[in-house]
Amino acid sequence: MKKYNLIFLMYVVFISFWSVSAQSQEINAEVLYKIVSPSGLVIDNKQSDQNGDGFVLSKNNGNNKGQLWKITRLKNGYYTIANPFVRQSMDNGNIHAGEGSELMQWESSNSNGNQQWTIHVTGTGAYAITQRISNMSLAYNGEDVAGSKIFQLPNSSQVWRLVETSVKSPKEVIVRGKTEWENELIFGVNKEPGHNTYIPYPSIESLKADKTFEKPWEMPNSDYYLSLNGNWKFNWVKQPSERPANFYKMNYDVSAWKEIPVPSNWEMHGYGTPIYTNITYPFKNNPPLIQPQKGYTNEIEVNPVGSYRREFTIPAGWDGKEIMLHFNGVYSGIYVWINGQKVGYSEGANNDAEFNITKYVKTGTNTIAAEVYRFTDASYIEDQDMFRLSGIHRDVYVYATPKVHVRDYFLKSEFNGNDFSAATFKAELSVRNYGNSTAKAETAELSLLDPSGKEVVTLSQSIASLKGSTEQKYDLQAKVNNPLLWSAENPHLYTAIVSLKNSEGEVTEAMSSKFGFRKIEIKNKRVYINNKAVFFKGVNRHDIHPQYGKAVPKESMIEDILLMKNHNINMVRTSHYPNDPKMYAMYDYYGLYIMDEADLENHGNGSISDKPSWIPAFVDRIERVIERDKNHPSVIFWSLGNEGSNGENFAAMSKRAREMDSRPIHYEGKNEVADIRSQMYPDMKDLNRIDQMDEDKPYFFCEYAHSMGNAPGNLGEYWDYIEKSQRIIGGCVWDWVDQGINKYGDSADKYYYGGDFGDKPNDKDFSCNGLTTPDRRVTAKLLEAKKVFQYIKMTPLALMSGKIAIENKYAFTNLDQFDITWEIIKNGVKSESGTIPSINLEPDEKLPVVIPYDKNLEIGKEYFLNVYFSLKNKTRWADKGHVVASEQFALTSRPVVPMVDANTLNTLDISTQGKDLVIKGGDFGITFDTNSGVMKSLRYDDQEMIHQNNGFALNWYRSISNDKYTDQNYYPTTYGKPLFSYQVADDKKSITILSYMDATIAYRNPVVIPHLVKYVIYGNGTVDVDASFTLPQNSAIVHRLGLQVVLPQEFENIQWYGRGPHENYWDRKRSAYFGQFDKTVKEMEEEHYVRAQSMGSREDVRWFIISDKNNHGLKITSKDQLGFSALHFSDKDLWEAEHDFELNNIRKPEVYLSLDCIQQGLGNASCGPRPLPEYMIPVNQPVGYSFRIEPVR
Incomplete structure (x- = not known):
């Protein structure tokens, strides 16, 4: 008993000592630490101040600033590990999970989860440091030796000592420039306060006579209005020291200057470099200063300045009136002079800037001079994911008012x-x-x-x-x-x-x-408009035009809105700044719900949102947008900004917004100051988890379904859940249009992205995330959105009796506004059609209807019922007959492909010629290379069907920019010697060939794919193919499994029975109905992804024919599942080309015919979750398919 007590006492003392030692080193945010490995080496950032640089183990070198770390405990219990001398923190690079990755540094932001760590004691003086988001450990990769890189690794037992130094954490010193454009406290000098949008007229009669009375986005024709749009004299320099400082003076000669149109972005006219960056500032991150950063474009183009001048005439009738000068938008700061006298200064690139110029102007000719700075302190809070373009990009005008x-x-x-x-x-x-x-x-x-x-x-x-x-x-x-x-x-x-x-x-x-009379409420965990709960089926929209940059023409604005309305989109989030004022008049008129977002994003430096000196600038942003847009009924939400971290400055913005207006407030980064809970890029598990929380706030996705390149996937699954959820009100797809722009002087149909201009830093094609292309083409992804978003739901009740249920999912529209038509599709071809009377069905009501089709269906045929709802009358946004909703129902099961009739077969002539196995029939011949196991020749009527021996071989590679969670490059594939065998039928009317081999992909961890292809060749030339594939565990780079064959160039025409007519994929095919369609191989390139990549797939194919101009060719019939694509490029060639406009340079005459057994879903992983589990290729189990090859004569 005494022995037990002694052991217990020793245990208590040990535990107490451990606890004391854990507490004896309280982390002190006022001093700096060394992070020490077991061998005594320390983590070192080599004194780099560059985003994205990594860390290594180094010998302890005293007070080397690259080895000193400030460790700060946050309110949420996590820690940040920052180098205060360069204001960089340990960052996981937005990696959520995986096999590990090299750690990087990024601008310090306490609210950035990628920079938050848990630090816990594992022994005396030893700590395990774990990343909050990825749950991976801070560790060296390899041995504990100098030079080893620092990683985050899963399942690591790595521990560190935190050694306190005598070096105090440096106090932050606020340094401001000597000018307005490097001082966050100054964002306007002599600016007028904000107000709603209007143009004054001298009389009610002249007001009513102007076209703007009905369509306020048109150019006003008022005696009190003078547009200053048009050509201005223009000078551009790379940095402020080079600018013509006295150009505003009346005696300064600008006659030799070139002209530039206003509004415009000067980069679109050949001045300076367009820069596309998502998060990283295009200058040194040292707010509020604008400084060059080594290796960046702004190392040379430090801060370009554009000097503008023009003359304008003040009418005599304006004598005695107040005269206002109005700018709708300028990137990023502007000084203004009138007749040589300085008027004022403004920041706020997408907010109005108005100056009272009454005392500066005179009747007759006047001179205006404007000096525009590309970057200002405001650029720190205008860090949106976009091309950084400059200049006077919106309308400029002068107007007069009475005193x-x-x-x-x-x-x-x-x-x-x-x-x-x-x-x-x-x-x-x-x-x-x-x-x-x-x-x-x-x-x-x-x-x-x-x-x-x-x-x-x-x-x-x-x-x-x-x-x-x-x-x-x-x-x-x-x-x-x-x-x-x-x-x-x-x-x-x-x-x-x-x-x-x-x-x-x-x-x-x-x-x-x-x-507009309307009522907005939040109740019952939903947003109600006019007492109806509304689902928001939205998009995020940037101001962008391929030719004009951010100076979007009126016609393009209308085109955007009409495309949205035509595709069942009912909401726009003005990401991430107020749109041109004209657009709100359009939104009101055509009918869209708007989340009006303040021009605020400090993504590259989240700490700004917690700095009190920035509060006035933050608050000004929300004040300006509310003042300008408050009278627009389309504006349902005010949004405080985007990705600006969760600092207290947003609380100040929210407070001010509530003082000004009662509309609901949104801000994803700090939900506690908003009226709705907002999230970006949730996966289906997040969706369910947050929806089920005991919270009254409606739940909204401000960004989801990231539509980068060939994307997005599972949009339908999102909305299946949303419409039955407890409190999800919808979301906005990221985003509306690809941000691809022209190069100055280049062809208008060539679209470029980040890096194409030599711009540094850049995020390459991450700018191209649109549902539509830069030139606003209708895409397969936009058609999918239209189908998923449609407001009329149709479900089967008793299909063989023609009975279906119709449910009205509109909030305010009776279905009697639509005509109803139907058609029967028999083996892919319309065989019957008709109409049924319109139905009187109010929102949220459901009604059974009967489609009176002929029920005498032929046995052995496949039938579908298509039902369409179309507009009875023309509307503002679409013509009569426009289809708003549709559905396709399968009436019968898919017929079985019949067996080959043995009585019709001829005997085969089979021989071996060296390494070749040759099979001949009366009018066909097939040759296999027994060394490779590949069918190298297929001839019908003496016409070769295979190009240069490139027969049916494993196809594992696709190249889409949405697969960003893994390496997207092609790696060479080698094949082991096949197990090749064959057996001839006793009657010699068929032969069965088996070809089994391992394909090895030369990835950093080689991927081995065993696969078996079985051919049964019949005496009439028919070939039945069965193939199976097994994907190993380490196969993240593999996104498809199937066979590919290369056909000669004459096989240009395609007809198919399957889903179409547009391209479709496993998790993006609801909008693609079964039917028979035809295209040329050239036309299969129709999607025009700005960044070239895999495209053109068609799923659930029953059969397809690929033929020459004489209709000779091949028919491929699927026995189970089959997807196909036919292009004049390999997927490898597409990825390496990089741009859609390069396709003409790489297009080959031959045809790459891909026959997919299974192709992984598209998902949303370019910025969001991977494909859903049900759309992933299973691993460690065989997948297979069967199809038949026949000649077409």
């Missing part, structure tokens, strides 16, 4: 609960007296016209004794009975006319805004 002016007005409506039979219409007018003395009595009037133009409300407000240089707010309201409500489905717009009359009753100014 007493309605400077701003805010239009609102209120309803009594869920009673929409009446609304209270409210208007808050801000009237300013720009004069120096008290104004005479004036009257402000507001008329509200309904969508037909009928006046429903007239309000007036006396403006008496408004003192000089003051502003007064006035509230007006009236009851409106039975208002027509605005929604994206039914965008009913009223028109508010605001005018001022002087004491004589004369109108001194008039302006108008469109207005």
Whole structure:
């Protein structure tokens, strides 16, 4: 008993000592540490300040700054490990899990999960350090010797000592430049406060006569408006020290300068370098300063400056009025002079900048000069994933107002609960007296016209004794009975006319805004509009045009909106800045829900969002967007920005937004200050987990379904879950359009991405993530979105009786607005069609209908029923007959491919000729190379079907940019000597050939794929093929298994029965219906991915024919599953070409025919989850398929 107590006492003492030792080294954020390996070496970043550089083990070298680490415990219990001298932290490089990867450094951001670590004691003075996101350990790769690289590794038992040094953590010193553009506290000088979008007119009659009255995005024609768009004199330099500093002076001669159009981006006109970077700043990360970074484009083009000048004429009729100069958007900072006098300065690339230039202008000719800086301190919070382009990229204009002016007005409506039979219409007018003395009595009037133009409300407000240089707010309201409500489905717009009359009753100014009555609520864990829960089927949209950059033409804006509406998209997130003001008028008119995002992203330096000195700049961003866009009914959410970390500056923004307006607030990076829970790129497990949380906030995906290149996958599975979820309200696909642009002077159909301009840093083709191409083509992925997003759900009830269920998934639209047509597809060809009467079905209602097709179906044929809903009448966004929803139902099972009739077969002539096995029939011949096991020749009617002996061989490689979780390159494949055997039937009318071999892919860890191909060759030339493949565990680079054969160039025509007509893949095929289709091999290149890659696959193929101009060729019939593609390139050639426009250079005359047994789903792994498990190729088990080859004569 005493012995037991002694042991127990020793145990307690040991545990106590361990606990004390664990606590004896409290991590002190005020000092710096060495991180020491068991052999005494230390982690060293070699004093690099470059994002992406790695770490090594080095000998301990005193106070070497590359070996000193600040370890900070965060509020969430995790730690950051940073080198404070270069402000770089240990970062896992956004790796979520895997076999391990080299650790990298990145700009320090305490809120970045990739930089957060757990540190726990494993023994006396020894610590295990584990990455929060990847759950992998900080470890050296290999031996504990100098020079070993530092990795994060799974299942590692690596431990470290944390040795405190005498070096204190350096205090952060705020250094600001001497100019406005290097001082975060200054983002405007002499700028006017923000206000709603309007153009004043001298009278109500002239206002109504202008086309902008109905379509506010058109160019105004007002006597109070003067556009400054057009050609300006222009000079460009690489850095501020080279700029013509005195160019604004009246005696400075700019006659020799070239001209540039405004609006435009100067890089699109040959000045400087377009730079595409996702996160990394294109300059040294040292806010608020703009400094060159070694190896970057800005090492030479440090901070380009564009100097603009032009003349404009002030009409005599503007004498005595206030005159405003308005910029809709400038990248990134602008100084303005009028007639040689400095007016002011502005930052905020996508926010309005307005200056009162009354005292600077004169009647007649005036000169405006603008000095634009490519980079400013504002560039630190304009770090969006986009091409970094510069200049005056939106409209510039001057307008005049009377001295007493309605400077701003805010239009609102209120309803009594869920009673929409009446609304209270409210208007808050801000009237300013720009004069120096008290104004005479004036009257402000507001008329509200309904969508037909009928006046429903007239309000007036006396403006008496408004003192000089003051502003007064006035509230007006009236009851409106039975208002027509605005929604994206039914965008009913009223028109508010605001005018001022002087004491004589004369109108001194008039302006108008469109207005929509609608109610936004969050209740029952959903977002309700007009008391209807709405699903948001959205996209993220950047301002981008291949020729004009960010200076997007009006026509392109409308094209975007019409494409969205035509493809069942009902929402736009203005990623990641306010759009051009014209677009909001379009959104109101055509009907789209908008998440209006502040121009704010500091992705490259998350710590900025926690720095108090930046609060005014942050708050200004949300103030500006709310002030400008508050009257647009399409704006449903205010978004505080994107990927700016979770600092307290966002709390200040949220507070200010709530003071200004009641609309819901969004910000993914700090959900606690928002009204909805937002997440990026969830996988299906995350989806389910977060949906089930006990939380009242609606759940939204601000980015998902990353559509980079040939993508996305499983969009349908997302929405299957969303529509039955507890609180998911939808999301926005990333993103709308590929950010591919032209090179100056190059062909308009050539699109380039990051790095193509010699730009550094760059993120290559990560700019190309669109559902549509730079030139806005309809793509297979856009068609898939249309199908998945459709608002009419059709399900089978009793198909053989023609009975199906129709469910109305719209929020506000009765299905009596649509015609219903149907057709029967027999073996891929339409055999019958008809219509049924429209149905009166309100939203959320469900109804059975009967399709009256002929039920006498032929045995042995495959039948499908297609049902279509199309517009009965023309709308603003589509013509009559446009199909909004469709479904295809299989009526019968797939027929079995019949056996070959032995009675029709001739005997075979079989011989060996050296290494070749030769099989001949009456009109065909087949040759196998017994050394390789490959069919090297297939001839029908003396016509060779195989190009240069390239018969059916293993095909494992595809090249799509969405497979970013693994190496995407092709690796040489070698084949072991096959086990080749054959057996001739007793009647010599068939022969069975077996070819088994191992294919070895020369990857860093070689991948071995055993596969067996069985051929049964019949006396009539028919060949039955059975193939099986087994994928090993270490096969992440393998995305398909099947056979490929190369055909001669004459086989250009393709006809198939399967899914189509557009390309489709295992997890992106809901929009591709069964039918018979035909194309040429050249036409199979139709997708035009900006970054060249695998394309053109068709799934679930029953048969296809590939033939020459005489209709001679091959017919391939599937017995189970088969996908195929036929291209004039190999997948390897496509990947190595890199650009779509290079295809003409690599196109080969022969045809690469891929016959896929199985091809992995597309998934979303370019930025998001891999394909779902059900769309992955199984490992360590055989997969196989069977097909038949026959001649076509």
